[in-house]
Amino acid sequence: MKIYDVENFPNPLRVRIALAEKNAIDKVEFVAVDLLNGEHREEAFLAKNPLAGVPVLELDDGTFIAECTAITEYIDTAFDGISLMGVGAKSRAVINMMQKRAESMVLDAVATYFHHATAGLGPELETNQNATWGQAQKDKANAGLIYFNEVLAGSEFVAGNEFSIADITLFAGLVFAGFAQITIPSQLTHLLAWQEKMAKRDSISA
Amino acid sequence: MKIYDVENFPNPLRVRIALAEKNAIDKVEFVAVDLLNGEHREEAFLAKNPLAGVPVLELDDGTFIAECTAITEYIDTAFDGISLMGVGAKSRAVINMMQKRAESMVLDAVATYFHHATAGLGPELETNQNATWGQAQKDKANAGLIYFNEVLAGSEFVAGNEFSIADITLFAGLVFAGFAQITIPSQLTHLLAWQEKMAKRDSISA
Numbered sequence: 001m002k003i004y005d006v007e008n009f010p011n012p013l014r015v016r017i018a019l020a021e022k023n024a025i026d027k028v029e030f031v032a033v034d035l036l037n038g039e040h041r042e043e044a045f046l047a048k049n050p051l052a053g054v055p056v057l058e059l060d061d062g063t064f065i066a067e068c069t070a071i072t073e074y075i076d077t078a079f080d081g082i083s084l085m086g087v088g089a090k091s092r093a094v095i096n097m098m099q100k101r102a103e104s105m106v107l108d109a110v111a112t113y114f115h116h117a118t119a120g121l122g123p124e125l126e127t128n129q130n131a132t133w134g135q136a137q138k139d140k141a142n143a144g145l146i147y148f149n150e151v152l153a154g155s156e157f158v159a160g161n162e163f164s165i166a167d168i169t170l171f172a173g174l175v176f177a178g179f180a181q182i183t184i185p186s187q188l189t190h191l192l193a194w195q196e197k198m199a200k201r202d203s204i205s206a
Numbered sequence: 207m208k209i210y211d212v213e214n215f216p217n218p219l220r221v222r223i224a225l226a227e228k229n230a231i232d233k234v235e236f237v238a239v240d241l242l243n244g245e246h247r248e249e250a251f252l253a254k255n256p257l258a259g260v261p262v263l264e265l266d267d268g269t270f271i272a273e274c275t276a277i278t279e280y281i282d283t284a285f286d287g288i289s290l291m292g293v294g295a296k297s298r299a300v301i302n303m304m305q306k307r308a309e310s311m312v313l314d315a316v317a318t319y320f321h322h323a324t325a326g327l328g329p330e331l332e333t334n335q336n337a338t339w340g341q342a343q344k345d346k347a348n349a350g351l352i353y354f355n356e357v358l359a360g361s362e363f364v365a366g367n368e369f370s371i372a373d374i375t376l377f378a379g380l381v382f383a384g385f386a387q388i389t390i391p392s393q394l395t396h397l398l399a400w401q402e403k404m405a406k407r408d409s410i411s412a
Contacts, residue, residue, distance in 0.1 A: 050353060051307070063296060070303035077295035089283035090269060097276035101257070133339040147256060 002029045003071075004048060005055035009035070010107065010176040012055045014068045015075070017168045020203035022079040036121065069099065072165050084165045091160070098151075098159035098166035105144030107173035112137040114180040141182060144173075149188040157194075163201075171198045208235045209277075210254060211261035215241070216313065216382040218261045220274045221281070223374045226409035228285040244331065275305065278371050290371045297366070304357075304365035304372035311350030313379035318343040320386040347388060350379075355394040363400075369407075377404045 005012035007030070019025045033039050033054050040052045049056045049066040057065040057074060065071050076084040086092040117134025120126040148170060151158060158166035174184065174195055184192055198204060211218035213236070225231045239245050239260050246258045255262045255272040263271040263280060271277050282290040292298040323340025326332040354376060357364060364372035380390065380401055390398055404410060 051310070057299075059296060063300070065299045065303055067303045067306045069306065070299045073302045074295045074299035077298055089280045090265060092283055093263075093271045093276045093280035094269070096279045097271055097273045100273045100275060104257075128342065130336070130339050130342070133336050136334065136336070 102169035308375035315347035
C-alpha cells in the first residue's frame, strides 16, 4: 500500500505514528505530495481525495482512503499489535469521543487559526482567509489546552489508562500549535508532562 | 442507559436512527434537555459534556459519552444486528471516511451556516456570530450536496453497497439543510432518490 503525504506535517504525522505503533512503517511506500506548490489542488490528486488533504492511503486494490481517523481505523484493523481504537463498546466509544475532542478542541482549531489568522502557507495557498474566525479558533485552542491539562491530571493517557489514537491526535495538535507559535502555558503541568512522555515513545522519537 | 437530547434536532436524530436500526430504542431512557432555554450551557450539563452539545449517552456505570460517532460506536459494538460501522479493515475505513465527509461537507457546514449566518436559535444563544464564515460554509454545503449526488450516482448507499453510519449522517445533514432553508437542487436526482429511499426505512419512518 501507498501513502501520499508531506513528511513532518501534523496530519501525516498522525498516520506515521499509528503505523509505527503497529510496527508497520515498512509495509507502506510513501509518496511525497508537493503541497507547497499546490499539487494537492491539481486534478490528479483531487481524484484521490476531493477535499485536497494529506495523507491519503492507497490500498493495493486501488481504493483511496482519506481522513486520518479512517486511515488509522484501517491500520488498527489490518495489523496486529497494540489497539489504537480500543477493544469493547465502552472503550471504543470513549476513545472515539476523546479523539474527536482532540481534533475539534485543539488540532482543527489550531489549523484554522494558522490558515486563517496567520500568513499560513503563504498567499498563493491561503485564499479566502477569515482572520476574525481564525482568532476565535485560537481562543478555542487555548481553552482546549486547559481542558486536556485537566483530563491528564486524572488519567495517564487522553482516553484513560491505555495509549490510543486520542493521544496521537492530541500530540499532533501540540506539534501544530508549536508550529503556529501557540505556546503551552507553563502552568499546564499535566499536559506538558504528558507531551514529554509521548515524545519519548519509540513511535515518535525514532 | 440514558440519552440526554432534544427530539427532532439533527444530531439527536443520528443516534435515534442508529438505535432504531439495532432495534434498541427501548433499551434507552431519553431525558429531554431544554436547549432553547440554555440548559446545555449550565454547570450540570457541562459536567456531562463540556462542549455543551446533545446528544449525550450515560452508561449504567455513570460514564458519559458525547459525540454522535462515539455514541454510535458504542451502540454498534454493544448491540447485535446490522453493522453500522462496517466489518473488516477496508469496509470500516471507507465508512469512517464517508461518515467524516458527510459531517464536514454537509452536516457541520449546514450547522455553521445556520448558527452564524441566519437567526439560528435566536440572539440569546447565537453569540459571537460570524456571518462571512457562515456564508462560506453554505457554499461548502452546496458543493457537498453535488459531491454526494455524484457518489450516489454510482453507489446504492453513501459508503458502498450497504447501509451505514455514513447514510445516517448524510440524512441528518439533509434534514438540517431543510430546516436551514437550503434547498436540494432538483437536478441532483441521485441524492434526492437516495433521500426518499432513506425516509422509507423503518428506522426513520416509524
